[in-house]
Amino acid sequence: MQEAPAATRPFTVPPFAQACLEAASDAWGASFQHPFVRALAEGTLDAERFRFYQMQDARYLEAFADACSLIATRCVRPDDKLWFIDAARLALVVERELHAGYGKKLGYTLEDVARIELTPNNRAYQDHMIATAVRGTLVEAVAAITPCPWLYVELGQHLARELGTIPDTHPYADWLRMYSNPEFNTYMDNLLERLERFAREADDAARARAKEAFRTSVRYEWMFWQQAWEQQRWPV
Template identity: 30%
Template sequence: MNNQITKLLRDRAEDIWNKILNHPFVTELFTGSLPLDKFRFYVIQDYNYLVTLTKCHALIASKFEDPVIMRKVLELALADVTTELENYNKLLNTLGLSINEVIKSRPSPTNTAYMNFLLTTCTLGSPYEGLVAILPCYWTYLEIAKHHANKLERNPVKAYRDWASVYLTPEYVGIVDELRAVIDKAGDYLMRDFDKLLSIFRQASIYEYLFWDMAYRQEQWVL
């Protein structure tokens, strides 16, 4: 089991991840049949989520005593900002959105719950609990892109192709590999708290599924 804790976590969440890979939003996005208004709603929500994710990196990094790991976590945050957020900045004009409009948009109930889950875990939990909480976000996007990559060539919507292609780049693959490596390096130490980490990992994975579902339904507050 040494150095395989992320694989163990992934294996124990297979039921959730299969649902993520086959969610209608995901499949329609990669085939190009997803209505543009659903994708536009998703981008607004995800942009706000990614800002919170960056804050989570800072919270996690501040808890590590080892400056090498602290730097690595901050480097991962910077890498994500220069891949995902930069990709969204380019997409905004295509979708007729401005950064101010996106930032001022109210996060949906599901998005709010997910962000609060991450912030609470990263604030009150150990640094490794924080890393495990953010791992499904990074990793599922890579798995989604790989799983549906063959559909992109026939995808007629350039915005969708551009968005999806980011998650197949060496840079993004490197982010996921580095994040897993930081966790796996402490695998033996973390195994004693495996049940707790698995609970966090599965909950974050469930939120990933709910996030796609929220976007597909264009979830709104009732009041």
């Protein structure tokens, strides 16, 4: 699957966000066809693979929250500061509820999550976000964090359309329902509006680097499915 047509998106995609998406279209579409995603949608995904994914994802979201917090310190407008602070909180609080719920089903605790070793792919993705938030311009920093929520919202809504009603017996019903929740559309409108505004305030070189930061994060999103699918370990 390639990127969804704009007409199917229930949130606005401004010009710069669209340009970022076009720059990363192949990698974006690849996530929709990854065997982890397809098995998750079908309900056939091995529970151990999902457990591995959930635990690594919980640690990834800590870094996502760190990146949002760093971005908040760089914003001039108070409402932008507050929005990114809230985005950091959302990543930790709301997502933690999902991880804790699956922890009860799959046999892990938040303490277990804190003790895991990050996979190479997970660590690299985190380092990319944090480094861009610290060393990049504001538009680059926001571009680097945007693919995570955008891809998950679009993927969740795509799967909801594909599957129709999600039965309570589906082993990953909570995950599918969370990311297809229309409340995320407002989140995306707010995030993409800020990305567009920061792009307008930047120069051509910064906008080019921002597109590359976005594309890199989209590639890491695919790699995140892959690290869970193969339950990646350090080779040495």
